[in-house]
Amino acid sequence: MTANLLSIADLGAEGIEELLRLTDSFVEVSERRIPKVPTLRGRTVVSLFYEESTRTRLSFEAAAKRLSADTMNFSVATASVTKGESLRDTVVTLEAMGVDAVIVRHASAGVPWQVARWVDASVVNAGDGCHEHPTQALLDCYTLRQRLGSLVDRRIAIVGDVKHSRVARSDVLAYTALGAHVTLVAPPTLLPPSLEGWPVEVSHDLDAVLPKVDAVEVLRMQKERQTEALVPSLREYTATYGLTRDRARLLGDDAVILHPGPMNRGVEIAAEVADQPRSVVTRQVANGVAVRMAVLFLLLASGAAP
Amino acid sequence: MAERERRTAPPYGGSFVPRTRVMDGDGVRRAITRIAHEIVERNAGLDDVVVIGLQTGGVPLANALVEAFARIEGVQVPLGTLDVAFYRDDIGLRPAMPAAVTDIPAELSGRTVVLVDDVLFTGRTIRAALNAVCDYGRPRAVQLAVMVDRGHREVPIRPDFVGKNLPTRRDEAVDVHADGVDLGELVRLRDHA
Amino acid sequence: MIGELLVQGGTVVDPTGTRRADILVVDGVVAAVGEAISAPAGARVLDAGGCLVAPGLVDLHAHLRQPGMEEAETLESGSRAAALGGYTAVVAMPNTDPPVDCASVVRDVLELAATACCDVHPAGAITQGRAGTRLAPMAEMAALGVRLFTDDGAGVQDSGVMRRALEYASGLGVTLAQHCEDAGLAAGAHLHEGAWSSWLGIPGMPAEAEELMLARDLALCRLTGAAMHFLHLSTAGSVALVRSAKAGGLRVTAEAAPHHFTLTAACAASYDSVFKVNPPLRDDADVQAVKAGLGDGTLDAIATDHAPHPQEAKEAPFDQAPPGMLGLETALSLALAELQLPVEEVLALLSWGPAAIAGLEHEHGGPLTEGRPANACVIDPSASWVVEPERLASRSRNTPYAGRRLTGRVRHTLLRGEPVVVDGEAQR
Numbered sequence: 018m019t020a021n022l023l024s025i026a027d028l029g030a031e032g033i034e035e036l037l038r039l040t041d042s043f044v045e046v047s048e049r050r051i052p053k054v055p056t057l058r059g060r061t062v063v064s065l066f067y068e069e070s071t072r073t074r075l076s077f078e079a080a081a082k083r084l085s086a087d088t089m090n091f092s093v094a095t096a097s098v099t100k101g102e103s104l105r106d107t108v109v110t111l112e113a114m115g116v117d118a119v120i121v122r123h124a125s126a127g128v129p130w131q132v133a134r135w136v137d138a139s140v141v142n143a144g145d146g147c148h149e150h151p152t153q154a155l156l157d158c159y160t161l162r163q164r165l166g167s168l169v170d171r172r173i174a175i176v177g178d179v180k181h182s183r184v185a186r187s188d189v190l191a192y193t194a195l196g197a198h199v200t201l202v203a204p205p206t207l208l209p210p211s212l213e214g215w216p217v218e219v220s221h222d223l224d225a226v227l228p229k230v231d232a233v234e235v236l237r238m239q240k241e242r243q244t245e246a247l248v249p250s251l252r253e254y255t256a257t258y259g260l261t262r263d264r265a266r267l268l269g270d271d272a273v274i275l276h277p278g279p280m281n282r283g284v285e286i287a288a289e290v291a292d293q294p295r296s297v298v299t300r301q302v303a304n305g306v307a308v309r310m311a312v313l314f315l316l317l318a319s320g321a322a323p
Numbered sequence: 324m325a326e327r328e329r330r331t332a333p334p335y336g337g338s339f340v341p342r343t344r345v346m347d348g349d350g351v352r353r354a355i356t357r358i359a360h361e362i363v364e365r366n367a368g369l370d371d372v373v374v375i376g377l378q379t380g381g382v383p384l385a386n387a388l389v390e391a392f393a394r395i396e397g398v399q400v401p402l403g404t405l406d407v408a409f410y411r412d413d414i415g416l417r418p419a420m421p422a423a424v425t426d427i428p429a430e431l432s433g434r435t436v437v438l439v440d441d442v443l444f445t446g447r448t449i450r451a452a453l454n455a456v457c458d459y460g461r462p463r464a465v466q467l468a469v470m471v472d473r474g475h476r477e478v479p480i481r482p483d484f485v486g487k488n489l490p491t492r493r494d495e496a497v498d499v500h501a502d503g504v505d506l507g508e509l510v511r512l513r514d515h516a
Numbered sequence: 517m518i519g520e521l522l523v524q525g526g527t528v529v530d531p532t533g534t535r536r537a538d539i540l541v542v543d544g545v546v547a548a549v550g551e552a553i554s555a556p557a558g559a560r561v562l563d564a565g566g567c568l569v570a571p572g573l574v575d576l577h578a579h580l581r582q583p584g585m586e587e588a589e590t591l592e593s594g595s596r597a598a599a600l601g602g603y604t605a606v607v608a609m610p611n612t613d614p615p616v617d618c619a620s621v622v623r624d625v626l627e628l629a630a631t632a633c634c635d636v637h638p639a640g641a642i643t644q645g646r647a648g649t650r651l652a653p654m655a656e657m658a659a660l661g662v663r664l665f666t667d668d669g670a671g672v673q674d675s676g677v678m679r680r681a682l683e684y685a686s687g688l689g690v691t692l693a694q695h696c697e698d699a700g701l702a703a704g705a706h707l708h709e710g711a712w713s714s715w716l717g718i719p720g721m722p723a724e725a726e727e728l729m730l731a732r733d734l735a736l737c738r739l740t741g742a743a744m745h746f747l748h749l750s751t752a753g754s755v756a757l758v759r760s761a762k763a764g765g766l767r768v769t770a771e772a773a774p775h776h777f778t779l780t781a782a783c784a785a786s787y788d789s790v791f792k793v794n795p796p797l798r799d800d801a802d803v804q805a806v807k808a809g810l811g812d813g814t815l816d817a818i819a820t821d822h823a824p825h826p827q828e829a830k831e832a833p834f835d836q837a838p839p840g841m842l843g844l845e846t847a848l849s850l851a852l853a854e855l856q857l858p859v860e861e862v863l864a865l866l867s868w869g870p871a872a873i874a875g876l877e878h879e880h881g882g883p884l885t886e887g888r889p890a891n892a893c894v895i896d897p898s899a900s901w902v903v904e905p906e907r908l909a910s911r912s913r914n915t916p917y918a919g920r921r922l923t924g925r926v927r928h929t930l931l932r933g934e935p936v937v938v939d940g941e942a943q944r
Contacts, residue, residue, distance in 0.1 A: 042408075045424050054458070103831060125834060126718050126834065127833065130786060147717030147718070186717065210710070212714065214711055
């Protein structure tokens with residue numbers, strides 16, 4: 018375990034297991050009458066969000082506060098980036114104020130790695146461009162294990178815009194590290210140009226995949242990327258790759274549906290399907306806070322990090 | 324000394340090498356029975372008593388204590404376990420991973436909580452446990468039962484029920500288990516190699 | 517003024533061969549070459565013991581950033597870096613601000629070049645503003661001595677424009693050089709398209725973006741009969757295309773940059789934008805193909821594509837940082853170490869090969885014989901050194917080789933007899 022969480026690859030199977038075990042303790046804390054422990058009293062956690070993501074930012078903030086850390090917020094709209102301050106100057110300024118952890122979200126892949134080179138504080142990747150989103154993958158694993166038990170030899174389909182999905186990249190690493198088999202389901206234009214080295218199978222036929230899986234993860238169809246015209250239209254996408262009501266019937270009785278949110282109801286997932294008991298979307302959000310508590314605890318308090 | 328403390332006390336990762344047997348298995352069992360009687364006597368019965376074992380060394384003793392209550396009084400006392408990892412005052416100074424999920428099965432407000440640990444040393448673990456207990460509610464009273472009090476307190480905490488008072492040097496270690504209590508040292512394995 | 521100078525104790529390597537010889541320089545010209553020449557009274561003596569004495573190196577491709585981007589590089593700092601790297605002539609790319617697309621900017625650059633540490637020859641733009649639509653006034657620039665024209669930084673996308681440019685240039689006796697990149701396939705790309713770009717979540721440009729324009733231009737060479745030079749070729753497919761074009765008799769030449777035979781796309785895994793360059797670092801198979809192309813004569817020259825950028829620009833997120841890396845001070849060492857070619861062939865790729873392409877063969881690239889201008893470098897092939905960015909002469913620090921130990925280094929450089937570098941130290 019390093020002092021940063023940049024990629025699921027940094028954790029390995031053992032690190033993921035450790036974090037999921039630790040998450041159990043924080044789920045217990047979250048269920049208490051006062052869901053708060055004094056563990057990170059006097060520590061400061063800053064969210065550095067160059068890309069708006071209210072839910073992820075709030076989830077990290079709740080996690081930090083439940084650990085009694087002080088939290089600070091750097092959001093782009095109000096900040097000096099608009100005055101042309103460089104990323105490095107911003108980060109170094111924050112560190113000079115005395116922060117122990119920096120939660121970084123940026124539309125460009127790799128920014129958390131750059132930040133980690135410039136500061137001594139722990140850096141947590143809260144989503145970098147189309148690259149990784151490790152805490153989302155951890156909470157997905159945790160949520161799936163609550164429903165499915167062990168993930169060894171479980172079959173999981175990830176459906177949608179894998180090409181631009183940081184969630185998909187982190188999930189592929191995490192699911193396979195825990196022993197699951199992953200199938201990516203998407204039109205070729207929404208898959209990365211090369212899948213060399215990815216431990217996955219690929220399908221372009223969602224109907225054929227659904228009956229065989231224990232879980233299906235539906236990715237957000239990013240409307241803003243439509244400009245690239247990677248699919249002819251959203252209507253055609255929904256018809257071929259959307260988890261419609263009829264398609265959801267192809268799933269096994271115990272199969273689980275995940276979505277990293279926010280959902281485009283009626284595009285990648287039908288509203289009724291999103292609300293089925295097999296959908297664990299709200300469970301994912303609740304577990305997100307506990308997982309992020311575990312991450313902050315591990316990085317800042319456990320002494321397990323060097 | 325519990326396995327976890329062993330990993331987290333200097334020398335970190337050392338293994339316990341026993342030197343002197345200070346209590347045998349019968350002694351431990353007799354001490355538990357005696358402490359059980361003392362608790363019943365002090366509280367004039369077991370109404371509203373909740374037993375909480377501290378992870379990890381206090382948990383088997385708390386189990387044994389609840390069994391003793393069942394024998395003596397025929398009552399099933401609520402039993403919980405508590406991990407104080409999130410409440411320690413040395414966070415970041417040394418490894419402090421929680422060993423298990425905390426499990427508090429009953430409402431603590433208005434009740435008498437008996438904290439159970441194996442060894443009372445600096446008192447800092449109990450200080451952390453008191454903080455944790457207060458997050459679950461406002462007990463009428465909190466009492467402390469330990470198998471061994473080895474001295475060297477760093478905070479003003481004293482036990483209510485003690486299996487054995489054992490004078491020790493600071494650098495010694497105490498190991499409590501079902502078959503008895505040993506006094507010895509923590510030795511780093513590679514020092515032997 | 518320069519007087520007499522003796523380069524003593526070295527082994528001369530030039531297009532005529534390799535032999536033990538001292539070189540006596542009088543008034544900037546080689547006056548005598550032979551064994552054990554004794555120094556005339558008052559002559560300066562440069563020790564070349566254990567060293568190779570070669571014609572000065574010629575770089576077909578450097579971005580010296582002047583005018584307009586002086587915080588990154590100037591002709592002064594860039595030419596000093598070049599001299600330290602053994603170069604006596606550098607072709608400066610026209611993507612400056614303003615671009616070199618008319619006689620007045622050419623004059624500005626030539627004026628700055630007068631005091632530089634090596635000869636600087638500006639390349640002119642093919643199209644006005646490098647915009648790819650209207651031809652730049654090539655004749656007026658050629659009249660000032662410009663021999664190479666390119667829109668480098670971008671390729672000329674429109675096939676019709678490129679055909680007209682080739683036809684027009686052939687009438688002037690100048691050579692067009694293409695940065696091969698199909699804009700449609702390369703749109704939005706910051707890396708080589710492949711396993712690494714896919715995993716890192718950064719859009720990549722496929723090898724075909726380069727090969728497509730190269731194939732088109734080879735067809736246009738056939739159509740127009742014009743000669744053409746291809747800049748920084750980086751893919752196995754490109755090397756194969758040039759090889760068969762040459763076999764088919766086309767008058768084409770091509771260069772490769774040191775980073776394309778020493779580094780791969782995997783370097784970008786750290787998201788350090790010092791490894792961002794255009795064309796991007798490719799795969800191992802491409803590296804091997806480029807080496808093979810340099811070894812078998814398919815590729816005619818090693819060109820640095822020296823592209824300085826200030827630190828703050830390179831500290832932007834990877835997809836916002838400008839592409840480019842330093843090259844002038846490391847190219848020779850890398851070529852000697854990585855190509856596994858005889859030293860004569862390496863020097864042909866660095867010196868007389870590019871000198872001929874740039875039309876500089878009368879001044880640069882040897883041979884080091886009596887009556888020739890004394891443009892030369894003295895190379896200690898066993899000198900071992902570590903690349904320290906802050907000690908480079910360039911105004912920028914964006915070398916991808918920071919911390920790397922290299923073998924082989926320039927000891928002295930002579931520009932028309934003047935020792936501009938002595939014992940590894942720049943003299944002006």
